[in-house]
Amino acid sequence: MFDKAYRQRLEADLAQWEADGVIAPAAAASIRHALPPLSPGINIAVVVAIVGGLLIAAAFLAFVAAHWTEIARLLRFAILLAGMAVAGGLGAWFAATGRNVLADLCASIGAITFGAGIALVGQMYHLGDDFAGGMLLWSIGAFAAALLTGSRGALAVGLAAACIWTCMRVYDVPDALHLQFLVAWLIAAALALAWDSRVAAHLVAVAVLPWWVATSLRFDFDGAQPSFVLANGAALLFGAGLAISAAPSPRAHRLGSVLSIYGAFSLAVVAFLEVATVDDLFRLRTAAMEAQPLWTIACGVAGVIFALASAGLTRRAGEVLAACAIGLVLVAAPIWPTFAPGEPWFAYAALLCAMLCLVVSGVLDDVRPRIVAGWLGIAGVIAGITWAVKGSLLRRSAFLAAAGIIAVVFATALNRMLPRAER
Template identity: 65%
Template sequence: MLDRAYRQRLEADLSQWQANGVITPATVAAIRGVLPPTGAGLNIPVAMGIVGGLLIAAAFLAFVAAHWVEIARLSRMGILVAGIVASNGLGAWFAHTRRPILADLCASVGAIIFGAGIALVGQMYHLGDDFAGGMLLWATGALCAAALTSSRGALAVALAAASIWTWLRIAEIQDGPHLPFVAFWLAAGALALLWNSRLAAHLVALATLPWWIATATQSILFDLVPFFILANGAALLLGGGLALTATPWQRARDAGGVLSNYGAFLLAGVAAMEVLVANEMLRPGSSHQPAWAIACGVAGTIAAFTVGVLRRQAGAAFAGGAMALMLVAAVVWPLRTLGEPWPAYAVVLGAMLCLVVSGMLDGSRARTVAGWLGIAGVIAGITWAVKGSLLRRSAFLAAAGIVAIAMAAALNRLLPRTET
C-alpha cells in the first residue's frame, strides 16, 4: 500500500501537470487507475474509539489490581485470560468488518494485558525474582500476537518489552553485547519485511538504538569509548541500510532506507557528543574499543563503499567516507596529550560534511538533515567548550570554512551542474 502522504502529493502533482498541459486527462485517469486503493484513515470516530479502548483497558487493569487480594486465585487467572480473549476476539470482529486500526488497537491491548498478567501471576505464585525473564516472556508473547494478527501495535509492545529485557541483561552480564536480543530483533525485522510496512520498519529500526546505547554504556568509563562504540553501531546501521537499498527487492530497499536514516541520525548525534564532552571525559592515552564493535563499524563502512562502487552511487560513497572518518576519529582523539584536539575536530567536522553531501547526492532528506544537525552540534561544541582559547577556536573555524569553500569549488567542477 502506498503512503497516504505520497498519494496526496501525487494527486496534487497530477492536477497541476494536467492544468499546465504536461499530461492529458486520459493519462491522469490511466495513472489513477493503476494505483492501489488507500487504506482507511484515522478519522475522528476512529480516534475517539482508540481513546475509549485505551481507557477501558486501563480501567480493567486498575480494577483487577485494586481487588487483586480479594479475588480467588482461580478467578484471577480467569479474569486475565478473559481479558486477553475478549480483546483479541473483538479485534477479530473489527478485522472482519474491515476496521484495521481498531483491530490493531485490540491486539495491542491484548498484548498489554498479557504483560500485566505475567506480572500479577508472578506476584500471586511468588515466582523467582527474574524481572528480565518476565520481560522476555512478555516480549515473546507480544511478538507471537503480532505475527498472528499483523498488529503494528503488538509489535511495538514486543519491541518495547524486549528493549527493557536487553537493558536488564546487559546490566547483569557487564561483559560484551547481549546477542539474544539480536535474534529477537531479526525476527521482528522479518515481520516488518513480510508486512511491507513502513511503520513496522520504523519500529524495528528504532529498537536498535536502546540496544546500542545500553551496550556502549554498560560500565562507567571516563573517556570516549562509549561514543566510539556508538559510532561503530551507527556505521553498521547506516552501511547495512544502504546495502539493503541496493538489493533487487522493493521491500528490502524500503526497509533499508529507514534503517540508514536512523544510522545517519545516530552518527550525527555521536559526532556532536564527542566534541561536546571531549574536554571533560577524554583521558590522554589510548582508548581500547571491543574488537566486535570495531568489526561492526568496519563492516558498515565497507558495505557503503561497496554500494557506491558497484552501483556508481556517489552518495553511498560519501556516506562511507563519513563513517570512515568517524572511525578514524576514534583513533585520533586519544592521541591528544596537551592542548586542544584540533585533528580530531577536523576529522569529525569532515565526517558530518560528507554526510550532508551524501544525503544531497542521493536525495535523502533525512540523511541531509542529520548531517546539518551534526555540523551544528560539532560547531557548537568547538565554539562553546569550557576549556581552551576562544581565539584559536575562531581561527580553526575560519580555516575549516576556507577548506569547505575550496571543496565546494572542486565538487562544482566534478559533479553535474545544478541550479543554485
C-alpha cells in the same frame, strides 16, 4: 514517503502536466487507474472509539485495583485470561469487518494484558526474582501475537519488552555481549520485511538503539570510549541500511531506507558525543589508556563496506560520500589519546568533514532526512568545539575561521565544476 502524501503530490503533478500538455488526458487517467486503492485512514469515529475503549479499560483496571486484595488468586488470574480472550475476540471481529486500526489496538491490549499476567503469576506464587526472564517471556508472547495477527502494536510491545530484557542482562553481566537480543531483533526485522510496513520498519530501527547504548555504557573494557562503541553501531546501522535499500526488492528498499535514516541521525549524534567526551563536557571515559574491542571495529568496517557496496550497486555518488562520512567519524574517535597535551585539531577537522559529507550525500541522493542529520551534526560539532571546557578559545575561533574559509573555497570550486542545471 507516506502513501497519502505521495498520492496528493502525484495528483497535483498529473493535473499540472495535463494542463501543460506534457501528457495526454488518457495517459493521466491510466496512471490513476493503475494505482492501488489507498488504505482507509483513522477518521473521527475511529478516534472517538479508541478513546472510549481506553476509558472503559482504565475504568476496569481501576475497579480491579481497588478490590485487588479482596479478590482470590484464581479469580485474579481468570480476570486476566478473560481480558486477553475478550481483546482477542474483539480484535478478530474488528479484523473481519475491515476495521484494522481497532483490530490492531485490541491485539496490542492483549499483548499488554499478557505481560500483566506474567507479573501477577510471579507475585502470587512467589516465583524466582528473575525480572529480566519475565520480560523475555513477555516479549516472546507479544511477538507471537504480532506474528499471528499482523499487529504493529503487538510488535511494539514485544520490542519494548525485549529492549528492557537486554538492558537488564547487560547490566547484570557487563563483561559479556548479550547477543541473544539480536535474535529477537532479527525476528522483528523479518516481520517488518514480510509485512512491507513502514511503521514496523521504524519500530525495528528504534529498537536496536537501546542495545547499542546499554552495551557502550556498561561493557567493562579497559579504558574503552563509549562514543567509539556507539560510532561503530551507527556506522553498521547506516551502512547496512544503505546496502539493504539497494536490493532490487521494493520491500527491502523501504526497510533499508528507514534503517539508513536512523543510522544517519545516530552518526550525527555520535559526532557531537565524540567532541563532548574528548573535551570533558561529559565524563564517559573510564581510564586514560585506550583499548577498543575488535568486534566494534569490525562492525564499523562492515558499515563502510556496506555503504561502498551499495554505492557500487546503485551508482550514486551520494552513497560514496556517505561511506566517507562513516569512515571519518570512525577515524576521529581514536585519533586523540586523552592524556596528550593540546587539542585534537585533526579529530575536529575529520568530524566537520564527515558531517559535511553527510549533507552533500543527502543533497546528491535527494534524501532530506540525511541532509537534516548532517546539518544537526555540523551544529553539534561546532557547538562542542566552541563551548568546550578546556583549551584556548582564541585557537578554536581561528580553527573555525580556517575551516569556514576552506568550506567557502571548496563550495566555489564545486560550483564552477558542476553543470549549471545541477547548481
